[in-house]
Amino acid sequence: MSEPALELAGLHRRFRTAAGELHVLRGAELRLMPGECVALVGPSGAGKSTLLHCAGLLERPDEGAVRIAGRDCGTMSEADRTRQRLASLGFVYQFHHLLPEFSALENAMMPQLIAGRPRAEAAKRAADLLARVGLSARADHRPARLSGGEQQRVAIVRAVANSPRVLLADEPTGNLDPRTADAVFGELMALVRNTGLAALVATHNPEIAARMDRTLVLKDGVLSQT
Numbered sequence: 499m500s501e502p503a504l505e506l507a508g509l510h511r512r513f514r515t516a517a518g519e520l521h522v523l524r525g526a527e528l529r530l531m532p533g534e535c536v537a538l539v540g541p542s543g544a545g546k547s548t549l550l551h552c553a554g555l556l557e558r559p560d561e562g563a564v565r566i567a568g569r570d571c572g573t574m575s576e577a578d579r580t581r582q583r584l585a586s587l588g589f590v591y592q593f594h595h596l597l598p599e600f601s602a603l604e605n606a607m608m609p610q611l612i613a614g615r616p617r618a619e620a621a622k623r624a625a626d627l628l629a630r631v632g633l634s635a636r637a638d639h640r641p642a643r644l645s646g647g648e649q650q651r652v653a654i655v656r657a658v659a660n661s662p663r664v665l666l667a668d669e670p671t672g673n674l675d676p677r678t679a680d681a682v683f684g685e686l687m688a689l690v691r692n693t694g695l696a697a698l699v700a701t702h703n704p705e706i707a708a709r710m711d712r713t714l715v716l717k718d719g720v721l722s723q724t
Contacts, residue, residue: 500531500532501567502530502531502568503530503531503532503566503567503663503696504528504529504530504553504565504566504663504664504698505528505529505530505565505568506526506527506528506549506552506553506562506563506564506565507527507562507565508563509526509527509549509552509563509564510524510525510526510560510562511548511549511552511557511559511560512560521719522548522719523545523548523559523721524718524719525720526562526716526720527721528553528698528721530696530697530698531696532663532694532695532696533690533691534696534697534711534712535696535697535699535710536697536698536710536711536713536714537700537701537710537714538700538713538716539701539702539704539707539713539715539716540717541717544716544717544718544719545716545719549716550666550700552564553664553666554583554589555571555574555583555587558572559572566582566586566663567663569582585613585660585662586662586664587665587666588657588658588659588662588666589657589666589668590654590657590665590666590667590668590670591653591667591668591669591670592670592672592673594649594650594652594653595653596652596653597641598640598641598642599640601638601639601640602628602636602637602638602639602641602644603621603628603638605652605656606628606655606656607624608656609656610624610659613660620659624655624659625637627655627658627659628652630655630689631651631685633651633652633655636648646674647674647682650670650671650673651682651685654682654685654686658689658693658695662695663695663696664698665695665696665697665699666697666698667686667697667699667700668700669700670682670683670699671703672701672702679706680705683709686699687709687710712724
């Protein structure tokens with residue numbers, strides 16, 4: 499059996515508030531395998547985004563370990579964590595966050611250029627990925643000329659452009675109408691299946707959650723499987 503692409507072990511996260519300490523994560527455990535797509539569900543305010551931020555090395559847990567491909571990220575410096583994010587993690591959010599002054603192709607190239615890939619190679623990979631999600635004809639369009647579904651497809655392509663081990667998605671279809679959401683999620687699933695990427699997807703949509711390999715529920719700080 500291959501090792502987990504992402505492992506969370508005994509994760510705790512607390513915040514101080516005017517009303518006292520808020521214990522958002524209480525010993526969260528997760529093993530996410532390559533090629534697996536897992537839904538993360540729970541009520542608003544349950545801490546899904548906090549869990550994704552800890553898993554994505556955007557914030558540090560108060561206790562516990564985050565391991566990517568077996569490597570413990572807890573003792574890394576901030577510079578090393580940044581390098582690990584760039585090399586191993588992809589992020590998709592509810593809003594696409596595309597750079598408005600750049601085309602779809604240029605937006606998809608950006609993470610590769612930051613990682614040091616030659617421009618010609620970055621352009622070829624970006625074009626190939628855009629073709630996979632049916633956007634070859636829109637590659638030279640800026641975000642304002644793309645539909646909501648097309649914008650989110652570009653955001654997904656950008657997230658996987660550096661061939662990460664793990665994709666973390668926070669309500670990736672939350673701003674889309676049901677029909678478009680279904681199509682965009684289908685493209686995301688296809689990329690996961692075709693590349694061996696591991697994906698953890700926070701969603702409020704039960705129909706989308708049901709299409710994934712399994713579902714984890716975060717409630718009262720506790721992460722459990724349905």
